[in-house]
Amino acid sequence: MSITLDRKVFQSSELSRQPLPVFAAATDAPVEITRRDDTPLVLMSLRENDARDSLLELAAQIIAITVDEDPRPLGERFADVFNWMWALDAVDREQCAVDLIRSSRASFATKKAYLAMAELASWQATAAATADGLTNAEVEWMKKPVSVKRPE
DSSP, X not given: OEEOSSSEEEEHHHHHHOHHHHHHHHHHSOEEEEETTEEEEEEOXXXXXXXXXXXXXXXXXXXXXXXXXXXXXXXHHHHHXXXXXXXXXXXXXXXXXXXXXHHHHHHHHHTOTHHHHHHHHHHHHHHHHHHTTOOOOOOOOOSSOOOOOOOO
């Protein structure tokens, strides 16, 4: 086994003779399986593959939004694709759009899909909370404690 920048590399003979270490490595990150007379293969978990698919889908949506010549603000164009963003106010829609673009760039640069997907999930939760009426209103605390009887 050798290690490249992003993934461990195993020979196909290692996979056939001692598969457990190869499978264990593939559980953590994609591994490259080299073959004597053919192109290498990549072995990864379904979770990793699904995360990459989700990131690519998000990237395709972001690219489509950003190259569109629609003159409206970026947040509105994003909300047309990500309808849950309409629950956010205009300022938050703009911030959400910028955050999604930046986190996607970070995901591509680091090959860590979870960065963009976590940002997306966080903004979706914020939109849901906003739609439920939760706000950042300041909490008014009681100035004096109130004594209550002990329950019987």
